Amino acid sequence: MIIFNRRVRASRRRPNQFSRELFAPLPKKYNSLAQVLSFAQDRRWRTEMIRHVASSRPMLALDVACGPGAVAIQLARSSEAKIVGVDLSPEMLHAASENIAHGYADRIWLVRGHAEELPFPDATFDALTFTYLLRYVADPQAVLKELARVVKPGGRIASLEFAVPARAHWRALWWIYTRVVLPAAGLLTGGRGWMNVGSFLGPSISSHYRRYPIDWTVDAWRHAGIDHVEWRTMSLGGGLVMWGYRAD
Numbered sequence: 001m002i003i004f005n006r007r008v009r010a011s012r013r014r015p016n017q018f019s020r021e022l023f024a025p026l027p028k029k030y031n032s033l034a035q036v037l038s039f040a041q042d043r044r045w046r047t048e049m050i051r052h053v054a055s056s057r058p059m060l061a062l063d064v065a066c067g068p069g070a071v072a073i074q075l076a077r078s079s080e081a082k083i084v085g086v087d088l089s090p091e092m093l094h095a096a097s098e099n100i101a102h103g104y105a106d107r108i109w110l111v112r113g114h115a116e117e118l119p120f121p122d123a124t125f126d127a128l129t130f131t132y133l134l135r136y137v138a139d140p141q142a143v144l145k146e147l148a149r150v151v152k153p154g155g156r157i158a159s160l161e162f163a164v165p166a167r168a169h170w171r172a173l174w175w176i177y178t179r180v181v182l183p184a185a186g187l188l189t190g191g192r193g194w195m196n197v198g199s200f201l202g203p204s205i206s207s208h209y210r211r212y213p214i215d216w217t218v219d220a221w222r223h224a225g226i227d228h229v230e231w232r233t234m235s236l237g238g239g240l241v242m243w244g245y246r247a248d
């Protein structure tokens with residue numbers, strides 16, 4: 001437990017450096033293990049998030065914290081959009097470029113960058129997605145403002161994050177899964193790097209929602225200039241999909 005909390009504290013002190021080190025060993029197996037360790041729920045959550053963006057028929061979309069590219073590829077399959085994927089991790093971007101080479105290299109571009117300071121002018125994109133990002137930044141409110149800045153007025157914004165189940169009995173099972181099963185399963189399926197991320201994940205999610213509950217997050221989206229914010233939790237409360245429109 002002490003080790004878990006130490007990692008959460010380290011992630012707050014130097015979030016960008018912490019993310020770079022945490023994710024560096026993961027890209028090769030990321031897309032497959034994300035499915036296995038989430039019992040394929042991660043795919044359902046992404047599909048729901050992408051549905052909210054694809055239905056607005058964007059021509060140019062941005063996926064922030066794109067990792068190895070699964071969201072960008074699924075959005076390319078579900079729409080005619082050209083997509084830019086941004087991530088701070090060179091290892092993740094390398095995996096993404098290998099993954100998009102199988103059919104999407106002409107519609108997906110990858111850029112190294114930080115969500116805190118995106119390398120794009122105001123109102124560049126018709127839509128924006130971000131997945132599992134807010135736990136890795138020091139100031140979620142400032143990052144949300146930065147994300148909204150690059151979206152055109154009226155453009156759709158959607159996100160996916162883990163969440164903590166609201167009901168006590170599901171929360172107890174979720175706690176056992178994230179604190180005991182996930183680190184062990186991570187070690188067995190992916191080795192030490194996956195054990196580290198598996199043991200970090202549960203305490204990181206709990207600590208994030210203690211500081212930034214869902215109501216806080218909805219308000220933060222509004223303060224960032226995003227209107228009509230709606231959300232739903234999925235899989236007994238383990239996943240949170242949120243969406244809205246860039247204000248005019």
Ligand SMILES: C[S@@+](CC[C@H](N)C(=O)[O-])C[C@H]1O[C@@H](n2cnc3c(N)ncnc32)[C@H](O)[C@@H]1O
Nearest residue numbers: 019065066067087088089092114115131132136
């Ligand atoms: C859990 S992974 C999710 C990857 C991808 N969104 C997915 O769902 O498959 C989190 C990603 O966020 C990236 N990341 C963390 N902090 C970031 C930041 N401040 N700016 C850009 N990317 C960041 C990490 O490098 C990592 O690739």
